[in-house]
Amino acid sequence: MNALRIVVWNENIHESRGDEVVRRHYPDGIHTVIADGLRAELGADAQVSTATLAEPEHGLTETVLADTDVLLWWGHIGHDQVDDAVVDRVHRHVLAGMGIVVLHSGHYSKIFKRLLGTTASLKWRNARERELIWTVAPGHPIADGVPNPVIIPEQEMYGEFFDIPTPDELIFISSFAGGEVFRGGITYRRGLGKLFYFSPGDQEYPVYHHPDIRRILRNGVRWVAPSGPRFDLTAEPHPTGWFE
Amino acid sequence: MNALRIVVWNENIHESRGDEVVRRHYPDGIHTVIADGLRAELGADAQVSTATLAEPEHGLTETVLADTDVLLWWGHIGHDQVDDAVVDRVHRHVLAGMGIVVLHSGHYSKIFKRLLGTTASLKWRNARERELIWTVAPGHPIADGVPNPVIIPEQEMYGEFFDIPTPDELIFISSFAGGEVFRGGITYRRGLGKLFYFSPGDQEYPVYHHPDIRRILRNGVRWVAPSGPRFDLTAEPHPTGWFE
Amino acid sequence: MNALRIVVWNENIHESRGDEVVRRHYPDGIHTVIADGLRAELGADAQVSTATLAEPEHGLTETVLADTDVLLWWGHIGHDQVDDAVVDRVHRHVLAGMGIVVLHSGHYSKIFKRLLGTTASLKWRNARERELIWTVAPGHPIADGVPNPVIIPEQEMYGEFFDIPTPDELIFISSFAGGEVFRGGITYRRGLGKLFYFSPGDQEYPVYHHPDIRRILRNGVRWVAPSGPRFDLTAEPHPTGWFE
Amino acid sequence: MNALRIVVWNENIHESRGDEVVRRHYPDGIHTVIADGLRAELGADAQVSTATLAEPEHGLTETVLADTDVLLWWGHIGHDQVDDAVVDRVHRHVLAGMGIVVLHSGHYSKIFKRLLGTTASLKWRNARERELIWTVAPGHPIADGVPNPVIIPEQEMYGEFFDIPTPDELIFISSFAGGEVFRGGITYRRGLGKLFYFSPGDQEYPVYHHPDIRRILRNGVRWVAPSGPRFDLTAEPHPTGWFE
Numbered sequence: 001m002n003a004l005r006i007v008v009w010n011e012n013i014h015e016s017r018g019d020e021v022v023r024r025h026y027p028d029g030i031h032t033v034i035a036d037g038l039r040a041e042l043g044a045d046a047q048v049s050t051a052t053l054a055e056p057e058h059g060l061t062e063t064v065l066a067d068t069d070v071l072l073w074w075g076h077i078g079h080d081q082v083d084d085a086v087v088d089r090v091h092r093h094v095l096a097g098m099g100i101v102v103l104h105s106g107h108y109s110k111i112f113k114r115l116l117g118t119t120a121s122l123k124w125r126n127a128r129e130r131e132l133i134w135t136v137a138p139g140h141p142i143a144d145g146v147p148n149p150v151i152i153p154e155q156e157m158y159g160e161f162f163d164i165p166t167p168d169e170l171i172f173i174s175s176f177a178g179g180e181v182f183r184g185g186i187t188y189r190r191g192l193g194k195l196f197y198f199s200p201g202d203q204e205y206p207v208y209h210h211p212d213i214r215r216i217l218r219n220g221v222r223w224v225a226p227s228g229p230r231f232d233l234t235a236e237p238h239p240t241g242w243f244e
Numbered sequence: 245m246n247a248l249r250i251v252v253w254n255e256n257i258h259e260s261r262g263d264e265v266v267r268r269h270y271p272d273g274i275h276t277v278i279a280d281g282l283r284a285e286l287g288a289d290a291q292v293s294t295a296t297l298a299e300p301e302h303g304l305t306e307t308v309l310a311d312t313d314v315l316l317w318w319g320h321i322g323h324d325q326v327d328d329a330v331v332d333r334v335h336r337h338v339l340a341g342m343g344i345v346v347l348h349s350g351h352y353s354k355i356f357k358r359l360l361g362t363t364a365s366l367k368w369r370n371a372r373e374r375e376l377i378w379t380v381a382p383g384h385p386i387a388d389g390v391p392n393p394v395i396i397p398e399q400e401m402y403g404e405f406f407d408i409p410t411p412d413e414l415i416f417i418s419s420f421a422g423g424e425v426f427r428g429g430i431t432y433r434r435g436l437g438k439l440f441y442f443s444p445g446d447q448e449y450p451v452y453h454h455p456d457i458r459r460i461l462r463n464g465v466r467w468v469a470p471s472g473p474r475f476d477l478t479a480e481p482h483p484t485g486w487f488e
Numbered sequence: 489m490n491a492l493r494i495v496v497w498n499e500n501i502h503e504s505r506g507d508e509v510v511r512r513h514y515p516d517g518i519h520t521v522i523a524d525g526l527r528a529e530l531g532a533d534a535q536v537s538t539a540t541l542a543e544p545e546h547g548l549t550e551t552v553l554a555d556t557d558v559l560l561w562w563g564h565i566g567h568d569q570v571d572d573a574v575v576d577r578v579h580r581h582v583l584a585g586m587g588i589v590v591l592h593s594g595h596y597s598k599i600f601k602r603l604l605g606t607t608a609s610l611k612w613r614n615a616r617e618r619e620l621i622w623t624v625a626p627g628h629p630i631a632d633g634v635p636n637p638v639i640i641p642e643q644e645m646y647g648e649f650f651d652i653p654t655p656d657e658l659i660f661i662s663s664f665a666g667g668e669v670f671r672g673g674i675t676y677r678r679g680l681g682k683l684f685y686f687s688p689g690d691q692e693y694p695v696y697h698h699p700d701i702r703r704i705l706r707n708g709v710r711w712v713a714p715s716g717p718r719f720d721l722t723a724e725p726h727p728t729g730w731f732e
Numbered sequence: 733m734n735a736l737r738i739v740v741w742n743e744n745i746h747e748s749r750g751d752e753v754v755r756r757h758y759p760d761g762i763h764t765v766i767a768d769g770l771r772a773e774l775g776a777d778a779q780v781s782t783a784t785l786a787e788p789e790h791g792l793t794e795t796v797l798a799d800t801d802v803l804l805w806w807g808h809i810g811h812d813q814v815d816d817a818v819v820d821r822v823h824r825h826v827l828a829g830m831g832i833v834v835l836h837s838g839h840y841s842k843i844f845k846r847l848l849g850t851t852a853s854l855k856w857r858n859a860r861e862r863e864l865i866w867t868v869a870p871g872h873p874i875a876d877g878v879p880n881p882v883i884i885p886e887q888e889m890y891g892e893f894f895d896i897p898t899p900d901e902l903i904f905i906s907s908f909a910g911g912e913v914f915r916g917g918i919t920y921r922r923g924l925g926k927l928f929y930f931s932p933g934d935q936e937y938p939v940y941h942h943p944d945i946r947r948i949l950r951n952g953v954r955w956v957a958p959s960g961p962r963f964d965l966t967a968e969p970h971p972t973g974w975f976e
Contacts, residue, residue, distance in 0.1 A: 123726045410921055479853040668866070669913050
């Protein structure tokens with residue numbers, strides 16, 4: 001098997017403007033910590049690179065995407081700055097087979113809403129409260145080797161109702177100290193591509209350093225990786241017996 | 245539309261042996277409180293009766309079931325005392341179109357496990373802790389008019405992993421003060437019949453007096469009610485063009 | 489219960505430009521035949537009106553949509569002529585609770601692709617061949633009273649792979665004389681709204697005069713009808729204990 | 733990765749009593765052809781053995797099952813001869829994580845009905861007619877490398893309504909020359925185990941020699957293979973904070 005070609009995308013706004021609380025945990029950007037985690041977990045099975053909003057075409061040119069098996073997406077306050085043409089391009093590649101992992105506040109990104117068709121709205125609160133991640137699909141590859149529950153000492157709260165389509169697979173449900181729950185680990189198939197959304201991971205907390213979270217991201221990347229060739233789906237006439 | 249013919253079944257063991265804490269909330273049995281709630285909610289739309297374990301054939305004769313649109317099932321410590329022949333009969337009627345609502349500890353009943361095929365195991369703790377019921381399918385008829393969240397001041401805890409098949413529809417997720425979560429409001433289709441499982445409702449707490457719980461049971465009964473005639477599904481040979 | 493307020497939308501291009509084969513079955517437009525069918529099936533339970541592409545704002549102003557419980561959508565060769573602002577508006581109303589039924593070639597409409605996030609591509613052939621519609625969810629309200637199979641003597645073929653998200657519910661699967669199959673009766677929940685897609689109904693065949701098809705459309709309209717009030721879902725901060 | 737330990741189970745009644753038409757394609761039993769196919773497809777990745785009804789405990793002792801990753805099940809006219817104790821044992825192992833692939837007429841086996849909870853009834857006809865297998869989940873690993881459609885020149889017809897729970901994943905839909913359709917490639921999760929049902933494969937036709945069918949069985953075996961350790965799920969009390 002060839003090495004998985006992974007690109008970790010980050011808007012990198014909090015970090016580049018010097019938010020102190022963010023830079024404490026992510027001095028070189030959230031993307032570098034996620035990328036390092038994947039390199040450590042996947043070793044020679046993966047080639048991991050990064051891309052950010054500030055790069056030309058946000059670092060997601062046609063050439064880059066054509067050579068990407070799995071794209072991870074972290075965004076928060078810069079969703080509106082993402083060029084629609086780039087969103088169109090990512091969308092097309094996912095439908096043609098590229099895997100995508102959308103992280104945390106990426107629920108409000110253009111690409112997530114484009115793929116799902118809903119508002120992706122939710123309830124939230126930033127109160128340094130404990131999040132517990134419960135596995136409800138223990139036989140699923142994304143839950144492989146993951147403790148039940150995973151304990152995150154401090155996190156932002158994301159709560160229901162989360163306006164998403166019924167997930168194809170519901171793998172993790174989070175609870176928060178304040179009592180809210182959240183469908184925080186979910187999968188979808190779209191076209192020939194697969195999507196994994198995973199909610200833990202706010203910029204103010206060291207979530208992406210957590211070994212269980214790294215394990216989940218590793219599993220998620222593997223699960224969304226394409227199992228066949230990439231091609232565009234089109235509507236075409238087919239004469240009777242075309243398959244014979 | 246004819247009135248829904250509803251039967252509330254209860255093993256009625258805690259109550260009949262005089263458990264004090266149970267009799268405080270359910271002096272005439274859990275089934276009578278549930279039945280009264282449905283009568284109050286549904287009025288002339290329903291004819292509600294009850295049946296218990298101690299009756300001949302547990303009150304669930306062929307005649308009774310043939311005249312029942314929706315059966316509610318509450319059991320706890322008497323699951324093993326339920327006759328397999330009665331379970332077979334209920335199973336057959338559900339597959340032929342009768343609706344069934346399984347309540348709380350009924351997750352371990354023979355009929356629930358027969359319909360689902362899994363162990364139905366879960367984590368539990370009886371510690372008088374707050375349960376919050378979160379709606380994750382707000383457009384579903386079973387959630388109609390239900391506050392989000394429903395607050396139950398004291399309840400037994402049921403926690404994941406709950407060993408059930410992937411629900412056809414996940415409507416409610418509960419969280420508990422201790423941090424656990426539970427897929428406590430779920431639906432399944434089996435044969436021509438429909439199943440709604442709803443977890444809140446331990447014998448030691450006045451849950452079935454709670455107006456929001458009564459509303460949910462009303463909605464659930466309506467949802468599982470059959471929409472067509474009842475008949476057994478069989479495997480039969482069909483010559484080419486039999487449908488022309 | 490108040491009467492359902494239904495709007496049947498049709499691009500009405502084939503009809504208004506005088507395509508002979510279309511005008512034979514639909515002299516006053518496909519929308520009028522569908523609307524008449526719904527009036528006949530639903531009687532006093534419904535108020536049915538129509539709207540077309542040529543009207544200002546395609547007849548789908550904010551006022552009209554705010555007063556619509558269920559919108560039916562038929563389009564084919566004019567998808568690109570539908571104003572994006574109107575698509576945005578319909579999208580918002582569906583997510584806020586309005587029901588929508590998308591018909592036949594409407595699979596390629598902007599609103600269908602917006603709600604689902606995929607290409608909606610498929611295989612097709614117009615060869616006057618028999619379509620059989622098989623019910624695979626016989627207990628579902630949309631299948632109520634529908635023969636299994638429904639026989640349509642002549643139809644356009646729509647075949648798999650149909651690029652759609654996994655349906656929430658798969659109700660009908662069609663087969664065609666040429667051997668293709670199609671997931672032609674499917675439902676989705678999006679936000680607070682519900683969607684039913686139903687594939688039979690090409691402009692060249694009298695499908696919407698077929699009594700079984702009328703029955704299915706009636707059932708579908710009822711199923712997507714909202715069960716609660718309409719409102720926009722938004723993301724908002726919630727302090728700890730906001731629900732107490 | 734260790735080699736997958738696979739057991740192909742066959743009632744082996746048609747073959748052992750000398751049915752001519754069966755022995756023509758399967759002189760040493762259907763199980764040997766399936767096993768040979770898996771060996772050819774999986775090579776060193778698998779250790780494939782067989783077991784049959786006539787063996788003590790049908791060849792499925794506790795020791796055998798404890799050492800089995802994936803069990804394939806072919807049965808037809810001997811379902812009633814399968815010992816309930818063996819069915820209980822297989823059921824327990826599947827819920828604890830063992831994968832299972834149920835084939836063709838195995839839809840009526842005790843283990844299939846036990847795992848699914850429905851009658852598994854269907855329509856059928858043995859008329860040597862063409863079956864086309866259409867992929868409706870092209871990104872799924874079970875569809876990897878499978879032509880769309882697969883063409884089987886002659887087969888028994890299995891038709892809807894197939895009385896099964898809503899599949900977790902619908903991968904293949906078959907059509908038959910007579911016009912029927914069938915959900916013939918489906919998956920379910922049960923406990924920690926995974927189930928793949930695949931309908932093509934009657935004893936009178938050389939289906940298990942077909943290269944595309946062999947590919948599908950290979951993919952299915954890999955998909956149901958466990959991804960974690962095997963253990964029994966039980967209901968146990970958990971004190972507050974047990975996970976800290």
